[in-house]
Amino acid sequence: MHNHKTLKIKNLGIDTYRENIIYMRSDCDVCLSEGFTALTRVVVHFDNESIIATLNVVYNELLKHGEAGLSIMAAQRLGVSDGDAIIVSHLQPIASIGLIRSKMYGNELKETELNQIIYDISTGQYSNIELAAFITATSGNHLSINEIKGLTRAMVRSGKNLEWDNQSIFDKHCIGGLPGNRTTPIVISIVAAAGLTIPKTSSRAITSPAGTADTMEVMTNVELTMEQMKEVVSRENGCLVWGGSVSLSPADDVLISVEKALDIDSEGQMIASVLSKKKAAGATHVVIDIPVGSTAKVRTKENANKLISHFEEVADAVGLQIKCLVTDGSQPVGRGIGPALEAMDVLSVLRNENNAPEDLKQRALLLAGELLEFSENVEKGKGISKAIKILEGGSAYTKFISICEAQGRFTEPEFAAFSLDILAEQSGIINEIDCRKLAKVAKLSGAPKSPKAGVLLHSHLGKQVINGDVLFTIYAEAQGELNYALGYYKIQNNIIRIK
Known part of the structure; x- marks a missing residue:
């Protein structure tokens, strides 16, 4: 770290989910002297802690000279609050990224290489783009059985392991x-x-x-x-x-958050x-x-x-x-x-x-x-x-x-405030239900972020229904989400097929 110029943290209150983001002025001394540009990956130091973050550049007066902002999760991980002084330095190239490129070209990864990748992921060194590259390179049937074994062991090593007194758990x-x-x-x-x-x-x-x-x-x-x-x-x-x-x-939780987006x-x-x-x-x-x-x-x-x-x-x-x-x-x-x-x-x-x-x-x-x-x-x-x-x-x-x-409490579950019945448009027997599309209706209604949202299914395979019977009810915590789910349902053919 040849540039020891410190920056004071300003709490901007920006949530970027799991990704560490640092906000710096475009004319900030550190940006200019280090040649940092938007999306540069940098190391942020505070006391004896450090995290890797992606730079977002600010071109207005959101930050004063000598100030920097961190996303909520980044500030939590680094343990900083308003007014704390941080130092920002260059990130050395991450060697395990080269291993992912090798995988993209069809080469098998050894367990030692998977250890390296998973260690780098669990210590927050990969950006979401790099995580997406790893997930894509290893998706489908692109992992051999030996790679799956190596990946499993690497993921066990990446976090804490629980031990119990009993022989059988x-x-x-x-x-x-x-x-x-x-x-x-x-x-x-x-x-x-x-x-x-x-x-x-x-x-x-x-x-x-x-x-x-x-x-x-x-x-x-x-x-x-x-x-x-x-x-x-x-x-x-x-x-x-x-x-x-x-x-x-921990590596698995990071990977899951990107798999979710993809x-x-x-x-x-x-x-x-x-x-x-x-x-x-x-x-x-x-x-x-x-x-x-x-x-x-x-x-x-x-x-x-x-x-x-x-x-x-x-x-x-x-x-x-x-x-x-x-x-x-x-x-x-x-x-x-x-x-x-x-x-x-x-x-x-x-x-x-x-x-x-x-x-x-x-x-x-x-x-x-x-x-x-x-x-x-x-x-x-x-x-x-x-x-x-x-x-x-x-x-x-x-x-x-x-x-x-x-675990701390028992709370009775409740229904969401808004609901809408979806009716059968013909009489007959239910002979097919598209699980994926029905799940999508529930997601568009707000689940799981809105815990009370989702779908209540009144019909299963083999059930005799009459035109006008309720097939399922959509629940949402806002009218907009209810409309959103209904809009999707209307453009789908036969989520529930009646013959």
Whole structure:
């Protein structure tokens, strides 16, 4: 750092999500002497901390001479506040970017090279453009099985790893792609009530209208520290927290935020993402739900089998015992699509209400039964009946409320203020539901950012409907978003097909 001229921080209050941005005047001494231009990547130093940020140049009086601004997240990461003095210097070239170029030309990456890339990503050295390049270069089927193993291990190394006193730690994961498939809170409640240890870290939505963490956040606090998480698990055998808050696979959280923007969910990255988080969370036994359907994430049985063999091989390489289940992915599960609406379904099943969605209940029982059989306490073939006893006897609901309260609160989910019924335009039998397009309607209504927004589905495959029946209801927290979702629905053909 040959230029030690300091700049004083001015709080501009600009949110740039995860990307570190620094704002400097075009005629600022540092910009002029260092030759910085817009989008230059620079190192920002404060005390003994430093971050890498992208420069945005200001051409008006937003900043005075000698001042610089940082985006909200950048200021938090660096630990600076208004008036603090920072130093800005050049960023040395990042060597691992060359490895991504090599991958683009079809070369296989060694584990040491993947370690380097993932280390640079988790320490914030890549801009969003460089992250997008990595994701694109490794999407589709561009990762070999050895690369997936290397990527998984690199991602486990990139963050903290949890350790538990018990020998067997259970976990479950659904690869997603099926709206409303919110089995996790039910499964965790059953398994924890059975006395098994199941510390669940869940993700927020990547390309869907809700992730488990989004749904749970409607009812309880999900951003717990590692110490708080351990405290909840020691009291209740289980927890339902957002994985990002406990830094289990920090590189994965960064990659997910860019995958979300690109609407990409690549198979190799998905396997590495899922298994690295399970391994980092200290799991030993994992059940993986793979829904298969024409509009689900996995379209065919052949694709599912290939995915299972990859999952099994990578799990073996990182020392996890897994069991993969292929489930029906032909239509949404439950009624709600969106955080609060899915929370209502979960509670309805846990409370054993008469009108609880039966498909969600049966799927949760199947997964819970498999997990119970994975332990040595329940013999083969007896898992589901044990799960039914725990659920229908009420102890799963009691356990769920205890977990929520241990995490800080239990809040009842509510409907959004605005809603609109979508009606059948003919009579007949529902014979097809486009999961992707229905999920898109829920996203356009505001989910998951607006937790109460989404879609409430009144019709499943095989249902007889009459012209004018309500097929589904769109919920939104603003009239504009309701109109937005409706506009999309109107230009789509047959999201729900009636014959």
